[in-house]
Amino acid sequence: MPIQRLLAAPKLRSSKKEIVISAEAADGTIVRRAVQRPPHLAFAVVFALIALAAPAQQKVDVTTNHNDLARTGANTHETALTPANVTASTFGLLTKFPVDDQVYSQPLVVTDIKLKDSSFGTGTHDLVFITTVNNSVYAFDANDPKATKPIWHVNFGAPANLYDADLGCLDLNGSMGIIGTPVIDKPHNALYVVALTRVGDKFTQRLHALDLASGADLANSPVTITAPAFDPLLQNQRPALLLTNHTVYVGYASHCDKEPYHGFLLGYDARTLRQTAVLNTSPKGGQASIWQSGQAPAVDAAGNIYIVTGNGTWNGVTDFSESFMKLSPSLKLLDWFTPTNHRELDAKDNDLDSSGATLIPGTNLVVGGGKEGVLYTLDTRKLGHLGDQHAIQHFQATGSHLHSVVFWQSAKNGDLLYIWGQRDKERVYKITNGKVGETPIITRPESNEGHPGAMLSLSANGGHDGILWAAIHASGDSWHETRPGILHAYDADDINHELWNSWQNRGRDDCDGYSKMAPPTVANGKVFLASFGKENIGTGGLCIYGLLPDSQSPAAPTNISPEIKGGSVTLTWPAVSDAVTYTVAASDKADGSFHTIATGLTTAIYSGIQAPIGMSYYTVTSSNSHGEGPPSKPIPVRIENPTAKGRMH
Structure with a gap:
């Protein structure tokens, strides 16, 4: 194990029973070690300094969709799960929690939360949060496989239903209460989520700020979402919520292209929930939704926001369908890019926004693609406006819809992009000298059978021990019905090496129905996977995977x-x-x-x-x-x- 250099002089805190030494490591981390106090204080200091020199294993919080504001989909601080120990004999399902309906959101994880419910005592717990289309939010213990109930569960009332507006399709199968992934502000102990609720014969959407420890609404919560031309029933709160610039941003698509609707992005002050900004992507026309298959907007280091839009009207002035858009924190349009064939994309329902935008860390690149399967690489400093000639590149990266992109900087293979498109093979592309290599460096031989392809996440310890996690239907097509799901784990440096999948020991590891477009979440040695449950509507669940128990359990606590x-x-x-x-x-x-x-x-x-x-x-x-x-x-x-x-x- 490499030794970290201690920058600051270690600080000593001593009691009758233990000594705690803290110091700043070379990477800026404050490292603390506690040791039982022996008879000789000097020996204890030396022992603690030796322990302090080793890197601390830190817990990871996943508070936003696809892990970070760049939307890379990667947790690069995972030390427990490695390609060596994720096998059918050592890794599997630890517990499965049922919930009251289907889950479209990505599970989120927050560690060391001090609870307020006296039935759980006042100790700290790691919590995993999940929502359902029945307008429910659940908090489960992320570590306890023996738990039989959630830490807390709140419900916001009767949700809207697919048939309330004669939408004419089955993209969603039943209720449509909470669809978008929430976002969490841990320092302020808040989870933000939007619910669509039936009130008499009318419908309303509300933004809630919930206490992480109890689920109770915080001060000023909830607030009703309104904007000119905003229809609370027809506007689908599909993209994950974004928290940046002390603002919660709420994005909107449509339900089955049922008009009238627009692409909206609305800003709310994170403390007061006062509306601070409104963007309508098609104010002079219609549509141009911010769908992104549930992915949240991306944010660069300067705080600028990136979204991609779908079918609708375009005039290059006020209306921007089929476009990448760069926005200020106040949602002013800073720059944009629209493909040459945007009118053809619109006519053929080939939305550009099926993957959303992914920023490549350490570069000025933003990538994304749509239903054509064409991947665009753009320069964030100058998106280029109208015309493919202004893109750094665009090429056929997959044969059909592109719904999920993951980026990882591998120590072995360099900067990598992972995709597994609809009705196509899983592919890995390499980024070199500011461009994506247009021939994949690795392709798996088998193709999936239908919509929407795989939702991807990646775990790694820095540039090493990478694992690509792919949630996908096991067979058939998930467009208009619930299909059995399967979770795959691949060596991220060689995806032709499959490490494990949830059907190798299906009786133990199956998670039932595929949760359409919900990426798995990997944190602290566990994988959290949303499920549609066993039925086409009305069931759902949360599966938690991890290393299976063996005889190497920790020692008994002492000196209580x-x-x-x-x-x-x-x-x-x-x-x-x-x-x-x-x-x-x-x-x-x-x-x-x-x-x-x-x-x-x-x-x-x-x-x-x-x-x-x-x-x-x-x-x-x-x-x-x-x-x-x-x-x-x-x-x-x-x-x-x-x-x-x-x-x-």
Whole structure:
């Protein structure tokens, strides 16, 4: 393991039981190590400094669609999952949570959230959030395979339905309440989500800001979404929400091209939810939706926003169908690009915006493609306006619809783009000298059978140990019906090497129906996959995959310290090496039957235990991907009967 240089002088914090040393590493990370205090303080300092020199394994939050504002789809801080350990014998389904309807959104993950519901105690948990078209938002424990219910679940009321507007197609199969992926502001403890709700015989869309720990609406939430020419029933909140510039941006497409509709992007102040900006992509005409197969707008380092539009009117002044658009934070048009054949694209329903925009980190490139399967590479400094001659390049990257693009900088193979288009083969392209090589460097031999192709994500430890995750229907076409889904894992440096798929051991790992256009989320040694469930409408789920338990579980916690205050007990203990979560159990006898009172804890403290009068005993166990370790020694806690006052004799 490489040693990091410590830039700042280490700081020491000492107690009777442990020593904590912190310092700034060469990469700017604040690294902390806690060690049990031995008799000789000097030895402890040396030991902690040695531990501190090694890179810290940090938890990863996935708070936005496709991982980052560039929409690369890559988590490059994944250290637990590698091509060596993602195999049919070592990796599989850990748990499956049912939800109340289909899931179109990508799961999001936030770590170390302190809960407010007393039934879960006051410890911290890692949470995964998922939404349904029944207007529900769920928060599940991301680590606890024994959990039987969500941490919290809120519902915003009756959703609109596919038949409420005679839309004339089955792109969505039933309810259409929450469709777009939420976005999370962890520092402000907020999850933003839009719900379409039936109110009597009318419909309304509302932007909610929810408390991450409880699901309750925060101050100023919700707010009704309005804009000139905005129809709350016909406007489909399909693209994922964007949070940047202290603003939540909400984008819109259509339902089955049912008119009248426009492409809208609306800005709301993240604290007050006051509307701050409105963009209509076709104010003099119609359509020009911001669909992007559910992908959020991209944002560059200067805060500029990139969207791609679909079929509709175009005049090059106010209306911009079939176009890349560069916008300021206030949604003023800064630049644009429209292909030469935009009118043909419109006539043949070949929307340009099926993949959205992906920015290539460290360059001035933006890439994206549409239903033709043509990939465009543009210069963000000068998009070029009308005409293919202004693009850096455009070429046939896949045979049909292009719905998902992933970028990764491989230490072995350089800058790579991954695509798996509709009715086509999976391909990898290399970016060199500011251009995408127009011949793939790797192509898998088999083709998928139908719409929409695969939704992709990638995990890696920097430029190494890359894994490409591909969620796709196992057979058939997912345009107008629910199809069985399959999740593949490929070596990202050689996609012809498949590591694992969810049908190798289908009885154990199957996640039921394919969740159309919802990328898998990879974080902290786990893969979170949305599901449509077992039926064509009305069912859904969340599958969590990870390394299967084996005998290498972590050690039992030691030196557990109880503190009694006002009849409430707090337990603290030194963190166990390699532990991910902790479980606390209680009994009225040291050798009695212990029952679990808290599980999924992510920090080495649990407070708020309402212990009975007399003697109680507590144990703590630690868990990681290898399973649950042995329990600690029972810790006795005595609660005295308070002295009676004012008693009559």
